[in-house]
Amino acid sequence: MSKNISVRRAAVLGAGVMGAQIAAHLTNAGVDTVLYDLPAKDGDPNGIVTRAIANLAKLSPAPLADKALAARITPANYETGLELLQGCDLVVEAIAERMDWKQDLYRKIAPFVADHAILASNTSGLGINALADVLPEQLRHRFCGVHFFNPPRYMHLAELIPARSTDASVLAGLETFLTTTLGKGVVIAKDTPNFIGNRIGVFSMLAAMHHTEAFGLGFDTVDALTGPLIGRPKSATYRTADVVGLDTMAHVIKTMADTLPEDPWHKYFKAPKWLLGLIEKGALGQKTRAGVYTKQGKDIMVLDLEAQGYRPTAGELDPEVAALLKERDPARKFAALRASAHPQAKFLWACFRDTFHYSAYHLESIADTARDVDFAMRWGYGWSMGPFESWQAAGWKQVAEWIAEDIVSGDAMSAAALPDWVFDGREGVHSTDGSYSPSRDAKVPRSTNPVYARQRFPDPLLGEQFPQGRTVFENDGVRMWVDGADGDGDGIAVLGFKTKMHTVNDQVLDGIQEAIGIAERDFRAMVIWQPREPFSAGADLSGALGLLQAGDVKGFEAMVANFQATSQRIKYSLVPVVAAVRGLALGGGCEFQMHAAHTVFGLESYVGLVEAGVGLLPAGGGLKEFAVRASERAGDSGDVFAELKTAFESVAMAKVATSAMEAKALGLARGDDTVVFNAFELLHVAKARALAMAESGYRPPLPARRVRVAGDVGIATFKMMLVNMLEGRFISPHDYEIASRIATVMCGGEVDKDALVDEDWLIRLEREHFVALAQMPKTQERIAHMLKTGKPLRN
Incomplete structure (x- = not known):
């Protein structure tokens, strides 16, 4: 085969x-x-x-x-x-x-x-x-x-x-x-009980449960300690047990006890009494609405073993320990945890120590390399770093000595000795040459399966770096690069944004336009791709609000015009511009991909024109594109209004598609856009698509000079829907104002039904209504609230 x-x-x-x-x-x-x-x-x-x-x-x-x-x-x-x-x-x-x-x-x-x-x-x-x-x-x-x-x-x-x-x-x-x-x-994984992920993951939970009792901590305090503060998911330890199901948890623990009789940690493979007690009562966690946690009215309650009942969650961290966990240098952080006399710090050191000890002791029997263990914990349990990465980052030799001391003093959960390879003078298990394999006693490079050639930037392990390509052009907003130290690699330039959350400001707008000029002159195609999610969280709202509050309406309008010009530059580039989207593509980020010659989406793409949430309408050419596409789909005799309905609802309600497939259903992506399931293959597929378009003699679309619009009849029909929502109090008067203007732009303004307009007309309408909304106090309140809280204000 x-x-x-x-x-x-x-x-x-x-x-x-x-x-x-x-x-x-x-x-x-x-x-x-x-x-x-x-x-x-x-x-x-x-x-x-x-x-x-x-x-x-x-x-x-x-x-x-x-x-x-x-x-x-x-x-x-x-x-x-x-x-x-x-x-x-x-x-x-x-x-x-x-x-x-x-x-x-x-x-x-x-x-x-x-x-x-x-x-x-x-x-x-x-x-x-x-x-x-x-x-x-x-x-x-x-x-x-x-x-x-x-x-x-x-x-x-x-x-x-x-x-x-x-x-x-x-x-x-x-x-x-x-x-x-x-x-x-x-x-x-090797054929051993629970394989890799659950073997290490369930052990780390059992260790946390053991030390919770040993240090007399509350379940909610442990969850506060073992969540995002140490690079673990929000569900931490006990919330995870509730989500998995306490009966399932007990079953997995029993399986470990039955199948691993020789494991030096075997005596800990038993469900705590309180866990069995909850199961007996039928409190199995999330599926029965009660477990370690339960909800009483609006309050989340946590099990208190001393009180033998539930109490409100507090989960208070000692400020000293919380400050210690903010230390960026892992070596200093681990030294402080080990030196601290505070039960919360001692608990954390004990959990890390015993998980490191267990992982090293069993590495040879459960996996080929340390890489497999670290990836299993990152990809299967949501840890930001695997156990070997954490150990290596904290200083391999020093941590190994501390673990050995704790084993000798009887503080560790098991007296089993660490394997000899831990002390062979190494600084860790991962390097650019590969990851350590005890069974081969060698560093083993990544898999040579040809499928991995599709991942130009795979998920990096600690110490791994991948060549970043040769920079062709850079400003404060963007970086344009190519593969290949000398030539132009495959003739495809890649453009990424340098801003926080890849938001769009003046430098990004100017950078995109300049990059397209370079691509048209020197390259066959360009891909817009970000090395990390998101694709783009949209326009830089703080810059926009600054201009408005300073009363600089002309400056604000010029910024909007530049945004629109950038989208048009993407659409009418003489070489194909392909957008490679994963994570959030909101507002202007969504509009950029709408104007690309083609978009390659990661399956988990969250796409939406969400401007209504901040009191605005999309004005980076998004509404114009909906009008143009509706006209194209309807042809000379079809119903343009019918083609607009789905898009209008998604924009007016600021809907965000929760997958690339849903983005297609909401009209935010084209039917022939590509969906890629592995985010690490996104760049490969986008470049292949761009190259294929270039090879087939790509020409941009001709300017849309005859766009048939729904006109005044379309606007009136949308407004009828909105009046019902307003009277039913589903929307506020300001929501009605915003949605009415969205309808006006999408329908081509107050012109006759089926009138013919051009793209410039639609772009101007977009800009006029955007600037008018931006000057309204209620919109400025929404923008300020979003910047302050990160949440939309419905005023």
Whole structure:
């Protein structure tokens, strides 16, 4: 088998929460997917699956990139639907974590699995070799574990676990599919209980639970300590347990106890009494609305073991410890944590120490390299740095000595010695040459699987740096660069913004225009791409408010005119300008991509024209583009107004699309724009697209001189909708004012229905209404409030 596997159709076995969400994400990626479960006892035999598919729309965060995709999933059951498996190229089993149930199912489906198809188990910790034992010989080399993390659409990690019999080319092909088609970060794990992510992740939670008790801290205090302050998710420790489900947590802990009897930390693999007590009461966490935390009215309450009940959350950090955690130098931070006598600092040092100790002790048995462990924790648990990165950043040798001292003094959770390689004179485990592998006793470079050639800037580990390209042009707002130290690389220039949140100010506007001039002269195409999210949070509001408050209306109008001129420069560039968008593309950022020759979106793109939220209307050419596109779609005889409705609603209500697919549905992206699932491949795909456009003799569109508009009739119809909303108190009078002006611009102004106007007319209308709104006190209040609080004001 070659490294490329073709997955036209996939099957997911098991329509529980995880199986249904894996099916949803396969469908997001354009894979025709069949979802299986047991036949329903009465009614439609596929009833269990049909209900699971319907439930996808209720889950938050949304598993489907567009709710309409639910209809694409085919429901089936194990009694009447097994023939459908014969047409599947990939079969993912995702039933409950019971070895006997999984093996029984494998025996049942084996005769129906196609000769070329891959079978993978989404187990979170059962033995892959033990599962493979029941498979017929001809299927074993096509079987492995693939462990998605929950929720599968959003969690970047997928662990691939080969069995002894798995064919290397099957593994490489599946890694390619998971990386590019599903957008995952793949880590190859060894066949050990809980693999890598859950082995280290669950241990770190058990360590935190042990030390919570040892240092007498409240659950809410621990969550305040183990969240963003140390580079971990907001859900920290106990909120994470509530989200996962306390029953699931207890089950995972029991699995560790049952399957890891020789582990030197084995005595800690038991659920605390309070946890079992909550489970007994049916307080299982978020799913039962009570666990470690519960809500009483509007108040969040936390379990207090001393009071044997819930109390309001306080989660107070000692100011001294909070200040210590703000220290930027990791070496100084860790030294201060270890030296402090405060229980909160001692708790943190103990948690880090025991996680480092556990990770180093088990590295050789669970993973090939330290890189795999660090990526598993970053991508699967949302840590900003993996355990080995944190240790290395804090000073490898010093921290190793401290851990060794604590082991000798009996302060560490286990007396197991650190492995010898920790003390071989090394400064860490990661360097530009690769990451350390104890089993090979060598630094191992990144994977040579060809799929990674698509990642020009992969997720960097501590100490890794990737060449930044040769700068062609730079000002205070932008940097334009190319690959290749000497020539122009592939003839594609890349432009990035240098401002905070990549907001758009005068330097960015002037920089874009100058860069396009350089691209037209010296290059074949240009890509607008940011090395880090977001793409752009829109216009620099503080600069705009400054001009308004100073009464400089002319200066303000000139800024808007320059914004519009920049969008037009992008649209009418003689070489293709391709936008590569991921993360936020709001306001002007959204308008820039609307004017690009093509946009390549990362799936998780949050796109919207949100100006109404700050009392304005889009004036970077966005409303003009909607009018032009509506006219083009309607042709000479269609209904222009009908083509505007979706776009009007999304702009007037400041809607933000929560995926690239939704951006298409809201009219904020074009139907033929590209959607990429792996954000690290975005630049590669955008450059390939730009090159293909250049190669095919690209010419910009001709100026839109005959735009048919909805006119006064369209404006009146939109206003009728708005009056109803105003009278029902769904919108304020100022919202009505803003939305009416949006309708006026999109419909081409107070002209006859079906009148013909040109782009300049629409641009002027946009500017006039934008400047008029900007001078209104209520709008200026909204802008000031947004700058101060980051939240919209509805006045």
